[in-house]
Amino acid sequence: MADYEIPETREFPIIPSIMEGAMAHSTPFVAGEEFQSDMGFPFTEEPGQLIDGWKERFLELMEEKLSKYRSLQVFMDICVKCGACTDKCHYFIGTADPKNMPVARQDLLRQVYRRYFTFAGKRFPKLVGAVDLTEDVIKDMYSYYHQCSECRRCAVFCPFGIDTAEVTMAARDMLAQIGMGQKYSNQIIPKVHKIGNNLGLPEPALVDTLEGLEEEVEDDIGVKVRFPLDEKGAEILLVTPSADFFAEPHIDGLIGYGKVFHAAGVTWTMSSKASEAANFGLFIGSYEHMRQISLRIRDAAKELGVKRIIFGECGHAWRVAYNHLNTLAGPWDFLDQNYPIPQHILEFTKDCLDRNILNIDKSENDHMTLTFHDSCNIARASRIGDTPGSQFTTPRQVIQAVCNNYHDMSQDTIHDQTFCCGGGGGLLTDDLMELRIKGAQPRMEALKNVSKDHGVTHMAAICAICKSQFTKVLPYYGMTMDQIVSVHQLVSNAIILEGQGEEAEDSDEAA
Amino acid sequence: MSALSILYVILFYVAMITLVAGITNKVLQYKRVPAPLKIAVTPAPLTRSGVAYRFFTEVVLFNSLFRATKWTWIFSFLFHASLLLAFFRHLRYVISPDSFIWPLVDNMVVQSFGHYAGFAMVVGLLGLLARRIFVDRVRYISSPSDYLMLLLILGIAGTGLSIVYVAHTDIVQLKQFIMGLFLFDWQNLPADPVLLAHLTMVLLLAFIFPISKLLHAPGLFMSPTRYQIDNPREQRHLSPWGAELEAKDGRNA
Numbered sequence: 001m002a003d004y005e006i007p008e009t010r011e012f013p014i015i016p017s018i019m020e021g022a023m024a025h026s027t028p029f030v031a032g033e034e035f036q037s038d039m040g041f042p043f044t045e046e047p048g049q050l051i052d053g054w055k056e057r058f059l060e061l062m063e064e065k066l067s068k069y070r071s072l073q074v075f076m077d078i079c080v081k082c083g084a085c086t087d088k089c090h091y092f093i094g095t096a097d098p099k100n101m102p103v104a105r106q107d108l109l110r111q112v113y114r115r116y117f118t119f120a121g122k123r124f125p126k127l128v129g130a131v132d133l134t135e136d137v138i139k140d141m142y143s144y145y146h147q148c149s150e151c152r153r154c155a156v157f158c159p160f161g162i163d164t165a166e167v168t169m170a171a172r173d174m175l176a177q178i179g180m181g182q183k184y185s186n187q188i189i190p191k192v193h194k195i196g197n198n199l200g201l202p203e204p205a206l207v208d209t210l211e212g213l214e215e216e217v218e219d220d221i222g223v224k225v226r227f228p229l230d231e232k233g234a235e236i237l238l239v240t241p242s243a244d245f246f247a248e249p250h251i252d253g254l255i256g257y258g259k260v261f262h263a264a265g266v267t268w269t270m271s272s273k274a275s276e277a278a279n280f281g282l283f284i285g286s287y288e289h290m291r292q293i294s295l296r297i298r299d300a301a302k303e304l305g306v307k308r309i310i311f312g313e314c315g316h317a318w319r320v321a322y323n324h325l326n327t328l329a330g331p332w333d334f335l336d337q338n339y340p341i342p343q344h345i346l347e348f349t350k351d352c353l354d355r356n357i358l359n360i361d362k363s364e365n366d367h368m369t370l371t372f373h374d375s376c377n378i379a380r381a382s383r384i385g386d387t388p389g390s391q392f393t394t395p396r397q398v399i400q401a402v403c404n405n406y407h408d409m410s411q412d413t414i415h416d417q418t419f420c421c422g423g424g425g426g427l428l429t430d431d432l433m434e435l436r437i438k439g440a441q442p443r444m445e446a447l448k449n450v451s452k453d454h455g456v457t458h459m460a461a462i463c464a465i466c467k468s469q470f471t472k473v474l475p476y477y478g479m480t481m482d483q484i485v486s487v488h489q490l491v492s493n494a495i496i497l498e499g500q501g502e503e504a505e506d507s508d509e510a511a
Numbered sequence: 512m513s514a515l516s517i518l519y520v521i522l523f524y525v526a527m528i529t530l531v532a533g534i535t536n537k538v539l540q541y542k543r544v545p546a547p548l549k550i551a552v553t554p555a556p557l558t559r560s561g562v563a564y565r566f567f568t569e570v571v572l573f574n575s576l577f578r579a580t581k582w583t584w585i586f587s588f589l590f591h592a593s594l595l596l597a598f599f600r601h602l603r604y605v606i607s608p609d610s611f612i613w614p615l616v617d618n619m620v621v622q623s624f625g626h627y628a629g630f631a632m633v634v635g636l637l638g639l640l641a642r643r644i645f646v647d648r649v650r651y652i653s654s655p656s657d658y659l660m661l662l663l664i665l666g667i668a669g670t671g672l673s674i675v676y677v678a679h680t681d682i683v684q685l686k687q688f689i690m691g692l693f694l695f696d697w698q699n700l701p702a703d704p705v706l707l708a709h710l711t712m713v714l715l716l717a718f719i720f721p722i723s724k725l726l727h728a729p730g731l732f733m734s735p736t737r738y739q740i741d742n743p744r745e746q747r748h749l750s751p752w753g754a755e756l757e758a759k760d761g762r763n764a
Contacts, residue, residue: 018647068752070546071735077537078730081657082587083642083649084579098651107652119722120656128723129654155552157579159569159587160727161736163552287547288756295762323549323743329763330747340744380552383741388554388561416554417578 004437006476007094009445013412015087016096023097026435027143028427031181038190039289041176047183054178055133059116061174062109066117071166076113078160079103085154085164090419091147094438099144102154102164108141109171142180145171147435149425150283150316151376156416165425169285172426176284184429185280192293197242197276203230206272209245217255223497225258227270232304234269236261239277239297239321239342240312241464249486250467253313256488259495260349263358268310271300277317278464282324283426290320294328307336310343313486315375315463316424318344322382344384346394346462349491353401359496362404368458369405370490371450372396373443373470374418375463389415395462395487402494407454413446421461423469436469437476444477460487516688516700519710523692526717533721534729541733545750555741562738569737583642590635590664593628597671600625604686605693629672636665656723663712670709678705 029047036043042051051057066073085102087093092100099105107129114121114130121130131137150165172182191200201209210227217225228234238261244254261268274297281290301309309332311321321342326332332341340347352358378384378391385394392415400406413419422439450456461467461484470484556562568574573591577584602616615621640661643653674680681701691698700710719725732738749757757763 015648018651067544068547068750070541070544070733071550073544074541074730074733074735078724078727078734080724080727081649081652081654082576082583083646083652084576084583086648086652088579098648101648101652103652120719127654127659128656152552155736157575159573159576159579160731161552161569161575161734163550163736166550287753291756298763326743326747327548327749327753331763342744381550383553388557388741391553416552 007441018098019096023095029183031183031186035186051179065170075162090442091439094441106167149420151420152380173285185426199242203272225262231269234267236268236308237306241277241314243464252489253486256492274300277314279320291328298329313462315377319377319381364493365403371456373461376420379418409446409450419443421466421469440473526714530717546735547750549743551739552736586635586638593632596628632668667712680706
């Protein structure tokens with residue numbers, strides 16, 4: 001583990017006093033020529049340089065954004081600087097840098113908006129905090145718009161619903177279009193376009209991985225659970241984050257989905273073309289990229305002739321799927337209208353549990369005491385289930401249906417007040433490790449406290465980014481990486497498939 | 512008519528036209544700009560009446576602010592509630608005693624609450640100002656205009672209270688002046704300095720409303736995170752420019 005200053009975790013949260021410039025050095029790698037051009041963004045000789053005429057271009061782009069996004073136009077105008085959001089961001093709590101206060105982050109763009117687009121800012125810039133657009137302002141934006149995970153916790157508390165994520169997305173897109181794209185996201189998105197997933201796993205590798213998984217599960221429980229790929233005529237298309245194919249604990253979740261489908265007796269398939277639920281087009285604020293990535297799923301669904309689409313455990317992917325798939329890749333008139341389009345895997349599993357068609361042995365999870373981490377994009381930007389807030393109850397009901405020991409973390413750190421894992425929104429990259437560790441502080445604090453008070457041993461999550469981030473940062477806070485588990489991993493542990501018991505007894509006798 | 516009265520007649524008309532035209536222009540701009548994506552902050556209502564209820568909790572009770580910070584909520588609520596009461600109390604200066612709503616305005620409850628509201632407003636504003644000065648986070652995000660706005664409204668409240676309790680003005684003459692503005696039958700304005708200060712600051716507030724953060728009042732209702740219904744799976748949401756993209760490549764066919 002590299003050496004970072006780890007924020008303290010305390011019994012009760014404390015709002016830090018501001019420390020100006022504390023995170024001014026935190027900047028992700030800028031995308032070079034290769035990735036910028038793959039994305040259709042302009043580039044310069046040196047990554048980090050601005051294109052010729054960048055200032056005019058930026059203002060032109062800003063005018064365009066303001067005319068295309070009502071959210072941005074309204075949010076630029078209506079903030080009253082009341083301060084309600086100032087202590088709500090996990091990056092502010094973890095770093096104390098005032099520019100990580102949501103309103104200050106918005107102000108990086110608002111100060112320019114006021115200078116060039118408002119009467120008061122044009123004539124009395126000092127009075128209203130308007131500033132000229134300079135290279136330093138751009139550098140500041142690049143740094144601090146990449147210290148926002150677009151988690152929307154600030155928007156919950158804003159009296160006007162101002163969502164900093166909207167500002168961050170707009171700013172990142174404008175930055176990319178003057179030569180300041182972020183390497184991490186711009187490296188990943190072309191892989192989805194070309195190969196089908198964020199990891200760049202081609203079809204043969206995927207086939208291999210899934211065959212291996214089938215063998216592994218069969219060895220383990222003695223039942224052949226299928227993990228089909230590109231099977232035409234299947235009823236359900238499963239779209240899941242590519243981390244589910246190999247990363248821990250993600251893959252245990254994938255095994256869980258497979259077992260639930262198996263037990264439910266439905267036919268399903270994954271697609272090599274749409275072998276990725278994640279949609280980083282959201283993170284970089286590009287409607288066009290987000291749409292192209294979504295359209296892969298439409299194409300795959302048509303080609304395979306499926307009737308339903310189900311998404312695996314992934315936070316922002318579910319936000320895009322739930323809120324935007326209909327907009328970007330609809331209409332979905334060729335799918336079975338009796339089911340939600342798209343459906344979340346937890347909705348499917350919950351329905352199976354409600355119908356009592358799964359054989360569950362809760363004691364299989366008795367070695368753990370669980371808590372649940374609400375992922376930001378699921379908590380505040382989507383829904384799982386039929387009623388407002390069912391995104392909080394559904395995962396908890398599923399966990400409690402398969403586990404005996406469960407405790408929630410402190411009330412002000414769950415549900416719509418949940419804290420981001422610290423690695424969401426396109427920040428899950430090693431060049432932002434310090435930020436990721438510090439940003440995890442509020443969640444780590446809540447987890448430590450519930451562990452101490454209620455003996456919680458493991459935290460379940462339903463987001464690939466959360467799982468990867470916690471695997472990495474838990475050790476920095478004195479915990480272990482295997483303390484983060486997938487919700488469907490718990491389902492997988494507890495579910496007893498037909499034929500599973502006999503096989504196990506047989507093998508016991510053989511042993 | 513005195514030159515002073517003529518000046519204020521002109522200022523009143525210009526201020527009211529600026530206020531109405533400015534806000535209308537802004538609201539029309541917000542309406543014109545599409546919201547291309549569903550971005551309701553969830554849990555969000557599933558129906559239109561649910562959205563109405565959400566706005567009720569936000570506009571009347573300041574629900575989100577209450578969850579965010581109790582101190583700001585107390586001062587802010589005190590200020591805005593007082594503003595509403597003061598507004599009702601002032602209606603007696605613009606409504607004819609012959610009007611059918613006159614009894615609703617000219618009664619003990621409205622008038623006495625209106626008086627207390629003046630003091631409550633000052634308390635609320637001083638609290639908000641104190642937060643801006645003493646809380647390091649709020650101080651960091653404040654521009655000069657943020658302080659001046661509070662001072663301006665404090666000035667309006669202070670002069671208003673002075674007219675009631677210290678430096679009385681010819682209230683009958685004032686009402687004739689105001690009614691004259693509505694009827695285009697212009698009358699003289701009492702030339703009391705405190706009254707003039709009160710009116711001047713109110714006019715200034717009207718002028719800066721459409722070009723300042725005071726736009727939060729109409730803007731609140733135009734915030735997609737709050738007004739959108741949570742039904743993206745049931746109903747396809749498509750903006751005009753999103754539809755253009757589709758038409759261009761035909762991939763959604």
